[in-house]
Amino acid sequence: MQEIVGESLARRLVEWGVDTVFGLPGDGINGLMEGFRRQQEKLRFVLVHHEEAAAFMATGYAKATGRLGVCVATSGPGAIHLLNGLYDAKLDHVPVLAITGMQETSVLGSHYQQEVHTTQLYQDVAAYNLMVTNPQQMPAVVDLAIRTALSRRTVAHLTFPNDVQVALASEDPYRHVSPGRPPTSLAVLSYPQLPPDPRELAKAAEVLQAGRKVAMLVGVGARGARAEVLAVAEALASPIVKTLPGKQVVPDDHPLTTGGLGLLGTAPSEELMEECDTLLMVGTSFPYGKYLPAPGQAKVVQIDVDPSLIGMRLPVDAPVCADARQALRQLLPLLPRRPDRSFLETCQRRMAAWRSEMASLADPERAPIAPQYLMSCIDDAAADDAILTCDSGTIATWSARHWTIRGDREFFLSGNLATMAPGLPYAIAMQHAYPGRQVIAYVGDGGFAMLMAEFLTAVRHELPIKVVVNNNNSYGQILWEQIVLGYPEYAVRHRQPEADFGAWARACGSFGVKVTDAKSVPGAIREALAHPGPALVDCDVNPNEPPMPGKVKYDQAKHFTEAFLRGQPHKAATLATIARDKINELRS
Structure with missing residues (x-):
């Protein structure tokens, strides 16, 4: 049987080390x-129920493994x-190859059914973007x-x-001359492991040593450099602030970290900035x-x-263009241990108080069930090498603050795009990549409902993912954003009945299982984690x-009050919840 272009493509993917295609x-x-x-x-095809899920799976696979994720969709709507x-x-900087179909070349331009010119559609998202028109291009x-996706x-x-x-x-x-072949080395590419320039390191060390209150902000680009991040922070007496995608860089319970930054971050991180x-x-x-x-407040490396x-x-006063691990490892000998630890110690006292406040919010006595308590039960029961995937929304807040990175735990969500619905597809792809690890998808009811058919994909492929739905029967993040803008909520809650x-x-x-009372939460989580399948x-x-943000700013409080004065539909229940939160914090 002679080889067709479709097989030539599949064989070349295998030669590049690709073992899975989602589509x-x-x-x-x-x-x-x-x-x-x-x-x-040699090449496993994972059949999904929606092409959006296939792209999320390819992205999740790439995020977790560092390897190329591959997804495929038909022409027109599928693409x-x-x-x-x-x-x-694209926005979270992971390598993915998308493969799509197109109508026969003889009908292109004739307004044929499903004729969508995907190279034009994809021109913003894809760094390499081509319609193949000749078998000799293969x-x-x-x-x-693939080289473009991996290297960039x-x-x-x-x-x-x-x-x-x-x-x-x-x-x-067309009897054309075949294009020249690229080098045949099929080693997996990535960002080059750039060694730092010694002159840049010397300047960075000079700036850091001159500072009196030094802070570190680490992101997912420092993944794999945990030991080096901790060593440099110890030498500088610097607290470590983590971006949300970089949550897994250092353990959450480490004395040097003050947790996240931003709307989902901690008050100590915001204060030290x-x-x-x-x-x-x-x-x-x-x-x-x-x-x-603030501009002019701090020197920046x-x-x-x-x-x-x-x-x-x-x-930036001292830029260092290099691999994070190599740069930090070579920077460390240039940084004598700072004797003055007062700034770090102040941040540590604040962080101890913050941790106590967060623990108080995970109260099993509250009714309805506090989402913080649900997340804390997952945190308590999960393995030390568990992978948690998360959707965007209020659930990102609860996981940011109550999912503890310890041991080899990892955490993945849609960082810069902050889209709904990737939590479940991510979990499926990561469980496929790491069959021996516990993979938990912590998702909202809104995001889960968008791609819930993919739970059946996990069942059919015998992937033992665990899904926990934080069900508030609403689009919770949008609800609070409306209120913070000073508007009463509108069109963000679903009508009864609630989904099961x-x-x-x-x-x-x-x-x-459906859980409606707090006493049943720990047992349900443990039973789900112990179940051998999905x-x-x-x-x-x-x-x-x-x-709530780590620190409530004046404008936020002002708009929040204005929304209530205009007639918030669930004013009494919301105020009661906030009051209970504050009482618990004061007791901590």
């Missing part, structure tokens, strides 16, 4: 699917559905697409017309400038492997629990 078949990719079938012993997940990959363009940590896209997919790979319809005179940024271009030191990200938010997602899990042939806990939580 949904369609008549626009039948030739590609035949290629995948011919390589099925359009991939976009949300692909933007997640495998060079596959190599270039971004999205690449190839689209194949139907007639090209099934053409013989050896066919040369207001007071520091020197800031060391490692592996992050933190996008929320209002939470960073920034370490990043991507020079285009240095100086995006603050003027536990029943959906049981209908899929798996473990599912399991789901749907927990009704207090819909009036506000995801």
